[in-house]
Amino acid sequence: MDNFDKIAVIGGGSWATAIVKMLCENNSTIGWYMRSIYAVEHIKRNKHNPNYLSSAELHPEQLDLSNDINEIVGKYDVLIFAVPSAFLNSELEKLNESLENKVIFSAIKGIVPETGLIVGEHFHQLYNISYENIGVIAGPCHAEEVAMERLSYLTIACQDEKKAKALSKKIKGRYIKTKVSDDIFGTEYSAMLKNIYAIAAGIAHGLGYGDNFQSVLMSNAIREMKRYIKKVHRMKRNINNSAYLGDLLVTGYSVFSRNRMFGNMIGKGYTVKSAMLEMNMVAEGYYATKSAYKINQENGAKTPIIDAVYEVLYEKKEAKDVFEKLTNMLD
Template identity: 70%
Template sequence: MENIVKVAVIGGGSWATAIVKILCENLDQVGWYMRNTNAIEHIKTEKHNPNYISSVEFNTDKLKLTSDINEAVQEADVLIFAIPSAFLEKELYKLNVPLNEKIIFSAIKGIVPETGLIVGEHFHNIYEIPFDHIGVITGPCHAEEVALERLSYLTIACRDSNLAKTVADAMSCEYIKTKVSDDIIGSEYAAVLKNIYAIAAGIAHGLGYGDNFQSVLMSCAIREMRRFIKRVHKIKRDVNNSAYLGDLLVTGYSVFSRNRMFGNMIGKGYTVKSAMLEMNMVAEGYYAAKSAHMIISKQDCKSKTPIINAVYNILYEGKDAKKTFKKLTDKLD
């Protein structure tokens, strides 16, 4: 990577594991922080993550594994964060190494609950990282398909186009195609919102709605996404591009989508708590629905976001999913 010596991935889940796999295709060494020391020892001896996409086998000579986040941050120039947004601050509290001279790329598809900000804005406001040193990595791309080396696409967004291209080059390989963008705020909000819409798609499926309704739901979702993003960050963008519409479609329809799976369980009658326990994975859309609702309330634009409103009402207000979606169907076209 031009002008960049060391990269570290922060996180031990499926998306972090996939990103490490991709980076190992091009880099001689990749730093990798995860808090689970047992997983680290397993990777060192068995060459795969025992908990997430365990089919991926690593060349451990390329990995600099650590359970000390300060060590990972200290030794890296570029930090790629890939942990659930709900747990980001808990990890950052452990830091005693400054971040303001690092380059931060977020592969997190959520809003930080402590501040109600998307991750890029959170790093800028709280940790004083210049926006030129902040980037976003978005799909459409599921970790499970990276593990299978199925052709996937990533969008690398950063205000500094040279930096975006450098990171894009590091993440390009035979099964990953990359493109660059300067819309860091819009693409990150899109990555957040598509998880909420995927929960909606899952709820619809769980309730017994068919493909015909799903197509209308997704059509309305991309228009709702456009209105939301335009409200919070108005620049010229084409939401039909893969970072927006493409990511929405794969998250709304894929069998690998944990947000769709979560929604499907809610539609079938699971409580939020029981669905989370059953999945044993984080559905980012659950947390995003609350944060998006707060933004919508402040912007006074609830009439423009019926799908987000419906998901929030089901997850946080305890509204009946069947009755809520019956009302929603009258608002979609």
């Protein structure tokens, strides 16, 4: 299946909306599934997603919108999943249509909570999709800046390089540059891990650590990420490429990152539960921390930062004490 003319996006959030916007630059029709029929109707009428990335102007005449996931999956060959990882499983449970012969790209940055797998592994193990038909769209990329058409770089990964190149061609444009990679595991794991490091950055900030420490934390985080991913999937990769280091930085230094905000509240003394209630959502890094920690129990990479975040979030240890211990393990 090298026909990349029939592409659909699954999901109605900010990142899904940003990807639709990019695709509309190069493609006459894009399939788009989202749960809310209200949002579907609103977009058709008003050319804007009412709930997410509302500033982006959309082109309904190019959009094949539906709130029926089976309709969209049935009609399209290339499916870009961009729902929050916590909702992926419940969306997939609605499927009657087969995923056989589909090419699946994950634009999801996280772990599927029900299986503890990254999205690519989830599709491979539960839906029998071959790794040749699984790809990843990786940042560094805030959706908000895509809405503003600010120059952004994406990495499109697939073990079948032809498919990575084909999607890359469909996505790049005036304000999007793309790079092709064959590292679907590294790009997806690092996209997941960076949310944990963003929580760590937030906790440190909340505890009163400054910019000097933040830079040391990020410098240790990228080394930790390299060790972690090497255990998961050993291959030649430059961890300082934008898909890994760039993605870590855009999140770890962002004051808008929900993961960083969540960490910040905990550093300032909120309990995990009250921080979640206050934010009215669960930061993806919260699940990622548990899964990443468990996976690494077997792999045994040295991961002092992930361990520290795990202790704070899941073992109810005092952030202040845990981070004081952590500072002695960094350099």
